[in-house]
Amino acid sequence: MFTMWGRALRTIPRLSRDEWDALDIVSRWLVATRAAVLVMTGTSAAIAGIWAWRAGAFDWVLWGCLVVGLTMAHATNNLLNDLIDYRSGVDHDNYFRAQYGPQPLVHGLLDQRGILWYVAITGLIALLPGAYLVWLRGELALYLLLAGAVFVLFYTWPLKYIGLGELAVLLVWGPLMVGGGYFVITGTWSWDAVWISLPQTLAATTVLFGKHIDKLPSDRASAIRTLPVMLGDRLARAVAIGLFIAQYVVVAWLIAAGVVSPFMAIVVLALPAAWAAIATFAATRPTTPPAGYPSDVWPLWYAPYAFVHTRTIGLLALIGLIGDAVFQRWFAG
Numbered sequence: 001m002f003t004m005w006g007r008a009l010r011t012i013p014r015l016s017r018d019e020w021d022a023l024d025i026v027s028r029w030l031v032a033t034r035a036a037v038l039v040m041t042g043t044s045a046a047i048a049g050i051w052a053w054r055a056g057a058f059d060w061v062l063w064g065c066l067v068v069g070l071t072m073a074h075a076t077n078n079l080l081n082d083l084i085d086y087r088s089g090v091d092h093d094n095y096f097r098a099q100y101g102p103q104p105l106v107h108g109l110l111d112q113r114g115i116l117w118y119v120a121i122t123g124l125i126a127l128l129p130g131a132y133l134v135w136l137r138g139e140l141a142l143y144l145l146l147a148g149a150v151f152v153l154f155y156t157w158p159l160k161y162i163g164l165g166e167l168a169v170l171l172v173w174g175p176l177m178v179g180g181g182y183f184v185i186t187g188t189w190s191w192d193a194v195w196i197s198l199p200q201t202l203a204a205t206t207v208l209f210g211k212h213i214d215k216l217p218s219d220r221a222s223a224i225r226t227l228p229v230m231l232g233d234r235l236a237r238a239v240a241i242g243l244f245i246a247q248y249v250v251v252a253w254l255i256a257a258g259v260v261s262p263f264m265a266i267v268v269l270a271l272p273a274a275w276a277a278i279a280t281f282a283a284t285r286p287t288t289p290p291a292g293y294p295s296d297v298w299p300l301w302y303a304p305y306a307f308v309h310t311r312t313i314g315l316l317a318l319i320g321l322i323g324d325a326v327f328q329r330w331f332a333g
Contacts, residue, residue, distance in 0.1 A: 048181030054325035065129035072126030174201030210303035263323035
């Protein structure tokens, strides 16, 4: 049981129906929600919490509500994404999404009634702490909750279909999750909390960019006009490379502007992962997986490199922010 939990949190495991039937309910939920990508949301919530602690206004209960609410909202979006694409016919006929991981409906792991139950329960778990934070913090928290609900409900359609999915990620993983998270924990708005979210939100966007470039031909054939479809393969890859570089430029600016201390420079340890990702995005996608490439990852090519870098720089950024917060509270003050 615990082995599968760990596996589902690291990767998107491919399972047969018999393997699915043998899983416990938590493992099924982790697989169905693609829990491995929820770590990006956890990172944003952690950044908000660290910044609140740095300001001397951290609260475990409120931060816990934030983590549960954001993570469950992201999970709800993933479930809705699969449901909407299945019902519209997009994920049928061996579409790209059904090749790189279990699509619960396409692969017969859940029927529509079953996934609707998953959506309802997961969405309710997301809503309850959100409602409490709105009750506690008032009007601004309500607007933040409503904005989050819009992205959860309408990301798959129509935002993804009209080239706004990537912009949604930029807004959600930064200003909404970190800036809004800081607000609901502390009761005050901080633009610095928004600025420090930029490396994380840029990193999360590279993962989505990579996935959308990977499935660009399939999306174009299905009339899904993601931003990479609108830009074309070469320009989309160039934009993605710019996003990788921008993460380090932003960190350098944050340090130079005095928003954070030089502890944040620890993110340079992610440069090897960044270089590997940049080199991959600079080249045309191979038509077949190279020798030794993990068979359970293909046909994803660009997205995994972006994901590895995002996890790496996200962890290092958290370490840097913790060091910065400790220094500011215990030594600089």
